[in-house]
Amino acid sequence: MRYIGNKTRLLPFILDAIDTLGISPAVAHDAFAGTASVGRSLKARGWRVASSDLMTYSYVFQRAYVVAGRIPAFRKLRAGDATLRRALRSPTLRSRAEERGGTALHAIAEFLEAWLEPDCGFMSSEFSPAAGGRRMFFTEDNAARIDAIRRKLFEWRRDGLIDEDSYFLLLAALIEGADRVANTAGVYAAYMKQWQPNARRQLEISPEMPISGTPKSSAHLADAVAVARDIGRIELLYVDPPYNARQYSGYYHVPEIIARGWFEQRPTPQGVAGLVGIGRQKSAWCSRNTVALALDELLAASGARHVLVSYNSEGLLPGDELTAILASASVNGEVRTFGQEYKRYRADSDRDGRRYSGDRVKEMLHYARLR
Ligand SMILES: C[S@@+](CC[C@H](N)C(=O)[O-])C[C@H]1O[C@@H](n2cnc3c(N)ncnc32)[C@H](O)[C@@H]1O
Numbered sequence: 001m002r003y004i005g006n007k008t009r010l011l012p013f014i015l016d017a018i019d020t021l022g023i024s025p026a027v028a029h030d031a032f033a034g035t036a037s038v039g040r041s042l043k044a045r046g047w048r049v050a051s052s053d054l055m056t057y058s059y060v061f062q063r064a065y066v067v068a069g070r071i072p073a074f075r076k077l078r079a080g081d082a083t084l085r086r087a088l089r090s091p092t093l094r095s096r097a098e099e100r101g102g103t104a105l106h107a108i109a110e111f112l113e114a115w116l117e118p119d120c121g122f123m124s125s126e127f128s129p130a131a132g133g134r135r136m137f138f139t140e141d142n143a144a145r146i147d148a149i150r151r152k153l154f155e156w157r158r159d160g161l162i163d164e165d166s167y168f169l170l171l172a173a174l175i176e177g178a179d180r181v182a183n184t185a186g187v188y189a190a191y192m193k194q195w196q197p198n199a200r201r202q203l204e205i206s207p208e209m210p211i212s213g214t215p216k217s218s219a220h221l222a223d224a225v226a227v228a229r230d231i232g233r234i235e236l237l238y239v240d241p242p243y244n245a246r247q248y249s250g251y252y253h254v255p256e257i258i259a260r261g262w263f264e265q266r267p268t269p270q271g272v273a274g275l276v277g278i279g280r281q282k283s284a285w286c287s288r289n290t291v292a293l294a295l296d297e298l299l300a301a302s303g304a305r306h307v308l309v310s311y312n313s314e315g316l317l318p319g320d321e322l323t324a325i326l327a328s329a330s331v332n333g334e335v336r337t338f339g340q341e342y343k344r345y346r347a348d349s350d351r352d353g354r355r356y357s358g359d360r361v362k363e364m365l366h367y368a369r370l371r
Contacts (some may be wrong), residue, residue, distance in 0.1 A: 001061075001179045003187045004251065007240060007310065008037045010363055013340045015041065017365050018236070020265050021336075023306050026235035029194035030283075031224035031298065034248075037063040038238055044211050049233070052220040052227040054281045055248055055325040057175050059258040062219035063168035066165040068210035073164040074104045080161040084108075085117045105166075109173060116152060117142030124260045125267045127254060135274050137254055138199065142181050145203045146258065154263050162260040165210065173207035175255050180204070182189050189250040189295045190273055201288050227296075228302040237304035237370075241285040241294070243315035256281075267326070291317045294326060299329040299370070307370055313362040323366060 007014060025046040030039035033051040036058065043049050043066055051062045068092035085094055088107060093115065094160055097107035118141060122129040128143030138146065141217045153171055156162045162170075183192050192199075228237065242248060249256065253275050257267055267276040284290040295317070299307065307329075310321055323335045341362050 001176050001255070003035050004054065004187065004246070004248070005240065005243065006037060008035070010119070010342060011037065011041050011312075012236075013338070013363070014038065014308070014365060015045070017338045017367065018307065020338075020367075021201050021306070021367060023236055023309065025194050026303050027192065027231070028236040028238060029228060029231060029234055030209045030238050030240075031228065032240045032242075033058050033062050033066075033219075034146070036065040036238070038240065039217070040065040040211065040224050042238075043214055043217055046214060047236075048215040049217040050220065050227065050231045051217070052222050052224050054221070054223065054283060055256055055259075056221060057255040059219055059221040060168055060172050060175060060259045063164070064172035064210070066206060066217045067219050068165040068169055069212050069214070069216070070165070070210060071103050071105055071212075072163060072169070074108055074162065074166060076163075077108070077161045077166075080159065081156070084111055087111050099208075101209070101241060103200065103209070105169065105209070108166075108170065109205045109207050112149045112152065112170065112174075113145075113177075113203070114146045117146075118317065119148035119151065120144050121145045121151065122266065123145035123150070126274055135269075135272075136183050136184065136193070136195070137188065137274075138178070139195065140201045142178075142199070146174065146178050148194065149205065150258060150261060151263070154261050169210065171259065173205045174303060177203050178258060179255060180237065184295070188254040188273065220363050225297050225301045228304075233303040233323065235305050237298075237302045237307045237317060239295075239298065239307060240309075240310040241291075242283055243312050245286050245288075246283055247286050250275060281360075284317075288316045292321060294321070295325050296329075298326070302370070304370055307368050309366045311366065312363065319364065326366055326368040331371055332369065334368070336367040338367070339363070340365075 028042050028047045028049050030051040033039055033053040039049040049066050051066050093110055097110045100106035109117040120130055123146045124143040127137040128140050130140040157167045179263050181199055181203050183196050284294040326335045327333050341360050
């Protein structure tokens with residue numbers, strides 16, 4: 001998913017640093033999981049991962065990419081849903097599923113994507129121009145597809161027809177698919193006034209195959225400090241917090257709504273962008289006044305032997321203050337820093353008054369030995 005701070009492209013840099021430091025796979029806490037990219041690649045390297053984030057869509061990604069461990073067979077679902085059972089007999093569906101990869105997960109994805117009737121519901125009326133709506137986050141057709149798939153996933157889970165791994169694998173695929181056709185410049189704080197080429201494409205559902213064969217990992221929809229306290233002694237704490245004042249809850253409210261669903265509790269989107277109340281999802285790391293204390297607290301709460309902190313050169317917390325906090329938490333007062341320049345993720349363009357310009361930014365990785 002297009003996500004501010006997504007570390008997918010920086011993974012080689014982070015994994016190299018872990019190797020250089022000689023830290024071997026054991027238990028890691030990916031405390032600010034976001035898209036779960038780091039937890040997922042640690043898991044693939046044999047780590048047991050506990051991940052956490054305040055956002056529900058992140059919890060969905062953590063469940064799909066870090067916790068799920070086997071390709072589901074969907075036996076109960078096939079037995080319990082007659083429409084699906086009929087569709088699965090179709091040679092067209094079977095050959096499309098084969099082209100996608102041939103597993104039961106691919107067949108279900110094909111069913112959701114191409115066989116389910118689009119159905120005008122909450123997403124259509126609130127986030128597309130259907131029924132006279134103003135918000136242009138999705139075309140009417142794609143919003144109705146999201147509506148139909150989200151409802152189906154809710155019903156399958158409510159009726160006990162799919163297990164939790166399957167539910168989260170498919171829900172993660174829906175959130176990622178919706179993001180690819182969202183009519184935005186990358187974040188959901190605003191929609192584009194004209195339909196962008198990506199938004200005109202039809203929604204696709206492409207679930208990722210779970211990583212198997214590693215020890216059981218865990219996902220947490222919770223504050224990093226609370227989770228650090230709960231999981232106790234571990235090998236590695238990976239810290240990748242927000243760098244600036246932008247609250248993720250205000251930039252990604254649409255994926256958040258898709259993740260939560262609207263069947264048990266209907267949200268009330270407000271204003272031009274359709275924001276929903278953020279309350280408990282407000283982060284202390286997004287304020288200059290609270291960020292230093294937040295880092296202090298996290299280091300005190302964690303039982304990790306090693307800590308790695310990703311932070312970029314334009315973050316709210318100045319580099320010297322960050323390293324001073326790490327040094328005072330470390331066993332030997334030492335902090336080691338790795339740096340890498342990379343191309344900035346841009347959701348907007350340069351303009352007068354912004355705090356930065358240009359396309360290059362330096363990502364720093366700070367290391368300290370905690371005990
Ligand atoms: C820079 S992003 C992490 C990106 C992630 N490493 C990735 O590759 O996608 C920061 C994340 O921290 C989360 N966050 C903010 N405050 C938090 C807190 N107090 N506890 C846990 N997560 C928090 C945000 O929701 C956001 O997903």
